[in-house]
Amino acid sequence: MPPHQVSPIAKPDKILKLDGISAESVEAHWALYEGYVKKYNEITEKMAAADRSAANQIFSDYRAYRSAITFAIGGIKNHEVYFENLGGDGSGPSDALAGQIERDLGGHDAFLTELRAAGMAARGWAWLAWDWDWSRLDLYIGDAQDTFPVWNATPILALDVYEHSYIRDFSTARPKYIEAFIANVDWADVSAKWERIAKEL
Numbered sequence: 001m002p003p004h005q006v007s008p009i010a011k012p013d014k015i016l017k018l019d020g021i022s023a024e025s026v027e028a029h030w031a032l033y034e035g036y037v038k039k040y041n042e043i044t045e046k047m048a049a050a051d052r053s054a055a056n057q058i059f060s061d062y063r064a065y066r067s068a069i070t071f072a073i074g075g076i077k078n079h080e081v082y083f084e085n086l087g088g089d090g091s092g093p094s095d096a097l098a099g100q101i102e103r104d105l106g107g108h109d110a111f112l113t114e115l116r117a118a119g120m121a122a123r124g125w126a127w128l129a130w131d132w133d134w135s136r137l138d139l140y141i142g143d144a145q146d147t148f149p150v151w152n153a154t155p156i157l158a159l160d161v162y163e164h165s166y167i168r169d170f171s172t173a174r175p176k177y178i179e180a181f182i183a184n185v186d187w188a189d190v191s192a193k194w195e196r197i198a199k200e201l
């Protein structure tokens with residue numbers, strides 16, 4: 001199969017002007033995201049040449065590439081949602097999204113309580129996502145780029161809680177970073193992601 005190649009999204013200017021999360025931290029974090037894109041492209045190139053007939057569950061080139069590629073894809077997609085979600089004033093979702101959050105999660109304050117807890121419970125990510133099969137929003141956590149997402153759910157908000165997200169500005173004080181994230185959520189972006197889903201319902 002021909003290797004599939006991807007490019008990074010354009011870096012939104014808004015993410016370099018956050019309140020409490022420094023531009024230096026965001027720039028360093030963005031470089032990690034670009035690293036995932038670069039590695040995805042490298043893996044797909046190298047995987048094209050891997051011997052399919054030698055595939056083996058204990059070790060094989062094909063296994064190594066297939067395992068690594070899901071990690072790279074997660075690293076790309078998770079960070080794209082995260083960076084797009086930042087750069088607002090945390091003011092709140094659109095009426096339509098607020099209504100869905102009320103229905104599925106019990107309101108905005110209940111959602112924030114859940115997001116804070118998910119952000120502390122996760123080792124990598126907390127997501128707010130729409131489950132197309134069960135027709136509901138819920139919180140999900142992940143311990144790595146490629147762990148715990150469920151089939152047929154679309155994230156509309158992604159909170160990165162890897163230490164690289166906050167160590168520069170907050171040392172190990174993750175709760176302070178989560179509050180800064182909440183204060184900088186671009187709800188126009190989150191609401192637009194929701195609108196794209198709602199249109200299909």
Ligand SMILES: [Fe+2]
Binds near residue numbers: 160162164
């Ligand atoms: Fe990250």
